[in-house]
Every structure is written in structure tokens, then in C-alpha cells.
Amino acid sequence: MPNPKSTAASVAQASQQHHAGLRIIAVYEIIKTVCLVLVAAAAFHFYHEQNFDQLVHWLEHLSLADSDGLRWKLVEMLQEFGPSKFVAVGAVAVAYAVLFAIEGVGLWLGKHWAEWFTVIATGSLIPLELYETLYHFGWLKLATLVGNVAIIIYLVRIARQPRQ
Numbered sequence: 001m002p003n004p005k006s007t008a009a010s011v012a013q014a015s016q017q018h019h020a021g022l023r024i025i026a027v028y029e030i031i032k033t034v035c036l037v038l039v040a041a042a043a044f045h046f047y048h049e050q051n052f053d054q055l056v057h058w059l060e061h062l063s064l065a066d067s068d069g070l071r072w073k074l075v076e077m078l079q080e081f082g083p084s085k086f087v088a089v090g091a092v093a094v095a096y097a098v099l100f101a102i103e104g105v106g107l108w109l110g111k112h113w114a115e116w117f118t119v120i121a122t123g124s125l126i127p128l129e130l131y132e133t134l135y136h137f138g139w140l141k142l143a144t145l146v147g148n149v150a151i152i153i154y155l156v157r158i159a160r161q162p163r164q
Contacts, residue, residue: 022107022158025118025151029104036097043090115159122148 099121106114129145 019110021154022110022115025155026104026107028151029100029107029118033097033100033104036093036100040090040093040097043086043093046086112159112163115155119152119155119159123152126152 103114103118103121106117126145126148129141129148133141133145
């Protein structure tokens with residue numbers, strides 16, 4: 001017959017480990033939130049024609065000995081993109097920042113709904129991440145894909161456990 005004290009201790013220890021795992025994922029989500037807020041701020045800043053022109057001018061006169069080709073490709077890409085599209089970039093960045101903030105705060109607080117919310121939100125992006133990794137390979141893309149799949153698997157395992 002199992003000892004009720006040792007069973008309770010095992011459950012408490014597993015709960016603490018899961019709590020630490022949720023906190024780590026929450027911090028990751030909050031870091032993504034902060035990064036996206038910075039991207040949104042920059043995008044809204046470069047929406048203004050004069051700020052955009054200053055960026056292009058700065059890039060045109062930046063001296064990069066080994067990266068001249070890259071610099072001109074970036075200048076050309078920015079000029080094709082134009083300042084008006086920065087609003088869309090900023091809006092998308094804000095939308096994702098809100099999503100990641102909700103996930104992060106909910107996981108930090110140990111909310112059961114946040115576990116499933118994060119599984120659904122993160123899982124919905126897996127097909128896009130998989131496509132990007134397969135057709136435009138990059139090590140960062142692969143690491144992001146693997147990390148997000150690991151987060152989904154971990155959260156599903158946690159979320160399916162009975163609650164006290």
C-alpha cells in the first residue's frame with residue numbers, strides 16, 4: 001500500500017518542477033513580447049517619411065568594408081518597401097506582442113487556461129515555421145521550430161495532468 005505522505009510529497013515535487021518549467025516558458029514569452037514592442041516602436045517611427053529618409057540616407061553613407069553589397073541590397077529593399085508599409089509591420093508586431101504577453105502572464109501565474117492557450121497559439125504557427133524551415137532554411141528557424149514543438153509537447157503533458 002503506497003504511503004500517503006510519500007505520494008503527496010511526489011505530487012508536490014512534480015508540481016514544483018512543472019511550475020519552474022511554466023515560469024521558464026513565461027519568461028521566454030515575455031522576452032518575445034518586449035522584442036516585438038521594440039519592433040513595433042521602430043516600425044511606427046519609420047512610418048514617418050523624414051525618419052524613413054534619414055534611415056536610408058544613413059545606410060547609404062554607412063561604411064562597411066566587407067559588406068557593401070549587403071548594404072546596397074538593404075537600401076534597395078527598404079526603398080521598395082517604402083515607409084507606408086511600416087504601419088502594417090507595427091500593427092502585426094503589436095498584435096503578436098499582445099498574444100505573447102497574455103501567454104506569458106497566464107503561464108507565470110500558473111493558469112490552466114494559459115497552458116492550452118499557449119498550445120493552440122504556438123501550434124497554429126507550426127505549419128508556417130515548418131514551411132519556412134524547409135524552403136528557406138536557417139539555423140535560427142530550425143531552433144525556433146524545435147523549441148516551439150518542445151514547448152507544445154511539454155505544455156500538453158502538463159495541461160492533461162489532473163489538478164488539485
